[in-house]
Amino acid sequence: MAETASAPARAPEGATEPVLRVEGLVRRYGDLTAVGDVSFTIAPGETYGLLGPNGAGKTTTISMVAGLLPADAGTVTLAGEPMGPRHPAARRHLGLVPQELAIYPDLTARENLRYFGRLQRLRGDQLRRRVDEVLELIGLADRANDATKEFSGGMKRRLNIGIGLLHQPLLLVLDEPTVGVDPQSRHAILESVAALSGEGMSVLYTTHYMEEAERLCDRVGIIDGGTLQAEGTRDELVRLTGGVDHVRVSGEGDLTTTAAALRELPAVQQVDADRQGLSLTVRDAPTAIAAIVTTATGAGMTLRDVEVSRPDLESVFLHLTGRALRD
Amino acid sequence: MSALRGGQPVLAVAAVELRRFLRDRSNIFFVFIFPLMLVLVLGLQFGGGSDGGRVTLGTDDGVEGSQLVTQLEAELAEQDVTVEHASTDQALERAARGRTGVAVLLDADDASSYEAGRAVEVSMVAASQSGSLAVQERVRAAVSTLQVRQGQLQALVERGLDPTVAREALAQAEAEVATPTLQVATDDELGEQFAGLGRFDLGASGQLLLFTFLATLAGSSTLIDARRLGVITRTVAAPVTAGQVLLGQVLGRFAIGMFQGGYIVLATALIFDVDWGSPWLTLLVLAVFALVAAGAAMLMGSLIDHEGTAVGVGVGAGLVLAAMGGSMMPLELFPETMRSIANLTPHAWGYQAFAEIQRHDGGLLDVLPQLGVLAAMAVLLLAVGSWALRRSLSRAM
Numbered sequence: 001m002a003e004t005a006s007a008p009a010r011a012p013e014g015a016t017e018p019v020l021r022v023e024g025l026v027r028r029y030g031d032l033t034a035v036g037d038v039s040f041t042i043a044p045g046e047t048y049g050l051l052g053p054n055g056a057g058k059t060t061t062i063s064m065v066a067g068l069l070p071a072d073a074g075t076v077t078l079a080g081e082p083m084g085p086r087h088p089a090a091r092r093h094l095g096l097v098p099q100e101l102a103i104y105p106d107l108t109a110r111e112n113l114r115y116f117g118r119l120q121r122l123r124g125d126q127l128r129r130r131v132d133e134v135l136e137l138i139g140l141a142d143r144a145n146d147a148t149k150e151f152s153g154g155m156k157r158r159l160n161i162g163i164g165l166l167h168q169p170l171l172l173v174l175d176e177p178t179v180g181v182d183p184q185s186r187h188a189i190l191e192s193v194a195a196l197s198g199e200g201m202s203v204l205y206t207t208h209y210m211e212e213a214e215r216l217c218d219r220v221g222i223i224d225g226g227t228l229q230a231e232g233t234r235d236e237l238v239r240l241t242g243g244v245d246h247v248r249v250s251g252e253g254d255l256t257t258t259a260a261a262l263r264e265l266p267a268v269q270q271v272d273a274d275r276q277g278l279s280l281t282v283r284d285a286p287t288a289i290a291a292i293v294t295t296a297t298g299a300g301m302t303l304r305d306v307e308v309s310r311p312d313l314e315s316v317f318l319h320l321t322g323r324a325l326r327d
Numbered sequence: 328m329s330a331l332r333g334g335q336p337v338l339a340v341a342a343v344e345l346r347r348f349l350r351d352r353s354n355i356f357f358v359f360i361f362p363l364m365l366v367l368v369l370g371l372q373f374g375g376g377s378d379g380g381r382v383t384l385g386t387d388d389g390v391e392g393s394q395l396v397t398q399l400e401a402e403l404a405e406q407d408v409t410v411e412h413a414s415t416d417q418a419l420e421r422a423a424r425g426r427t428g429v430a431v432l433l434d435a436d437d438a439s440s441y442e443a444g445r446a447v448e449v450s451m452v453a454a455s456q457s458g459s460l461a462v463q464e465r466v467r468a469a470v471s472t473l474q475v476r477q478g479q480l481q482a483l484v485e486r487g488l489d490p491t492v493a494r495e496a497l498a499q500a501e502a503e504v505a506t507p508t509l510q511v512a513t514d515d516e517l518g519e520q521f522a523g524l525g526r527f528d529l530g531a532s533g534q535l536l537l538f539t540f541l542a543t544l545a546g547s548s549t550l551i552d553a554r555r556l557g558v559i560t561r562t563v564a565a566p567v568t569a570g571q572v573l574l575g576q577v578l579g580r581f582a583i584g585m586f587q588g589g590y591i592v593l594a595t596a597l598i599f600d601v602d603w604g605s606p607w608l609t610l611l612v613l614a615v616f617a618l619v620a621a622g623a624a625m626l627m628g629s630l631i632d633h634e635g636t637a638v639g640v641g642v643g644a645g646l647v648l649a650a651m652g653g654s655m656m657p658l659e660l661f662p663e664t665m666r667s668i669a670n671l672t673p674h675a676w677g678y679q680a681f682a683e684i685q686r687h688d689g690g691l692l693d694v695l696p697q698l699g700v701l702a703a704m705a706v707l708l709l710a711v712g713s714w715a716l717r718r719s720l721s722r723a724m
Contacts, residue, residue, distance in 0.1 A: 066564050096564040098557050100556065118339035
């Protein structure tokens with residue numbers, strides 16, 4: 001995507017109040033609790049990720065946040081105003097980018113933008129200017145007057161996001177925006193979300209791709225079975241797993257002697273030997289790796305490969321739920 | 328809540344619906360061309376016309392220039408009847424196909440008997456179209472006039488006058504003596520129902536109702552499309568109330584109906600010289616009828632989940648209702664039971680309203696009953712349609 005043509009809406013300078021406050025949200029469908037007691041806040045300029053597998057309750061949560069779905073319990077406050085189906089006025093602060101391509105295929109990109117802009121009460125010169133700016137922003141200025149049914153999947157995705165940005169909302173809500181997108185378009189989408197966040201827009205981003213959450217989000221809420229299992233920065237979440245790294249040392253030599261030597265290192269917590277090499281549990285592997293290599297070769301081992309695995313959000317999800325993220 | 332005031336979102340939703348309807352290329356034929364083609368075909372086939380009608384004189388060889396044919400043609404022309412000449416077989420075929428109101432068959436014996444002052448039996452075959460009754464009456468009147476004139480001539484000749492002198496005397500008397508006027512009151516109720524209608528008038532009002540309803544129902548597919556694509560959900564996510572979205576959807580469908588109906592009124596008035604009576608009253612009936620169609624389209628667009636199914640059901644329902652409601656055959660020709668059943672359709676009430684306006688110069692008071700029934704139908708369908716759309720929206724989230 002091209003550079004942003006105009007800055008998104010920002011919370012007032014020095015504002016500390018959260019842009020979004022979600023408290024005790026509950027949504028039930030009969031006996032099934034789709035969302036149970038979910039609470040979180042998003043600060044001005046913060047990108048908050050809801051990470052969870054399909055069916056975890058992300059879209060239901062977003063529907064309640066966007067005021068489309070009534071909550072059975074709990075409240076949503078956006079920019080200090082109550083949000084919900086009966087409080088549509090607060091939606092002017094919110095830009096929704098749904099998972100599906102919610103655009104009219106028989107209208108042009110410009111006509112789609114104009115339509116949604118008018119729904120946001122933009123009119124006249126202001127509407128024309130914002131439509132041009134967004135077309136420039138999403139890189140579709142040269143295809144503005146083409147019917148969107150002629151667009152590639154990536155172009156439609158970009159337009160889908162552009163519609164959410166038209167009225168410069170305080171909070172942009174993106175529901176799995178990269179599902180079914182080619183790698184190039186995916187990269188462009190992630191770049192643009194990062195750019196928007198960098199310019200001060202608050203973002204609520206749902207995904208089941210761990211890498212996206214790690215790359216984009218200041219804080220992540222891990223959701224599964226309709227409940228928020230944990231939330232925090234990446235490092236805070238990783239610490240929940242114990243904060244240790246894994247190092248795999250492969251090679252030939254006296255593995256028993258080498259394992260004993262490595263156990264003497266202060267950073268090494270555990271060493272397990274097998275026929276191909278050694279598996280180590282280590283605190284702060286990047287710092288300890290040099291000592292590990294020196295000690296192993298000093299113990300007579302001929303190293304073939306050293307592999308460092310740091311815990312990621314996948315590990316956190318596994319740690320919290322006992323299941324892999326993509327199960 | 329002040330941000331939610333105003334009709335901008337309502338108009339935005341309505342405008343995008345109309346824009347999508349007009350952008351559909353298949354509509355170029357079905358909205359702009361097909362209705363006019365049907366009005367033309369129906370007018371040519373069955374239209375009675377506000378003139379004296381059309382008579383084909385079917386004659387054998389050599390009869391065409393006879394006194395009988397010449398004088399009958401002149402009499403018919405006096406009564407504003409268009410006369411065509413053809414062979415006997417051709418005349419019968421034209422009557423059978425409805426291309427002429429009446430075929431009058433005259434052979435050589437008829438021509439010679441007429442000139443000799445003997446009795447002549449004129450054969451007349453009427454077409455099945457509604458206007459042919461009036462044409463038959465005009466032919467009878469023309470034949471009676473010839474009979475009287477021939478009787479007068481016969482009487483003068485029998486008194487010893489030369490036939491040529493007698494003919495001249497009669498012509499002079501006809502020119503100089505004021506004849507008493509005889510007003511014939513017909514008890515032909517059916518003929519009276521269609522009195523004052525132009526050739527294309529009846530077909531135009533029928534096709535107006537048929538296509539306004541069809542186009543609006545077909546427009547329900549854009550609502551299904553928008554629901555399926557998630558555009559409706561996204562629309563509701565804007566700072567608009569559910570009521571504004573519903574109103575926009577109703578207005579969009581109403582605009583489609585008004586566009587289609589307005590186009591047919593304007594095009595048929597300009598191209599076929601259709602007399603729609605009071606334009607404001609015509610537009611009022613069209614508007615209330617379009618509201619009924621908008622309600623039906625909302626209901627269909629909310630209950631059906633696939634565009635193809637909606638188009639199929641819409642076209643089927645539109646055609647059946649139109650046929651039942653007098654858009655394909657005049658209600659006046661329906662049997663009593665069918666006439667009662669027809670009143671269940673909005674088309675029948677629209678038909679009756681247009682009949683009042685077009686044929687009897689009816690005013691607002693004359694069409695109030697029809698407008699009242701159509702308005703009640705509109706309120707009912709719009710209420711149920713809005714409820715169904717609200718329900719389908721909440722299911723989609």
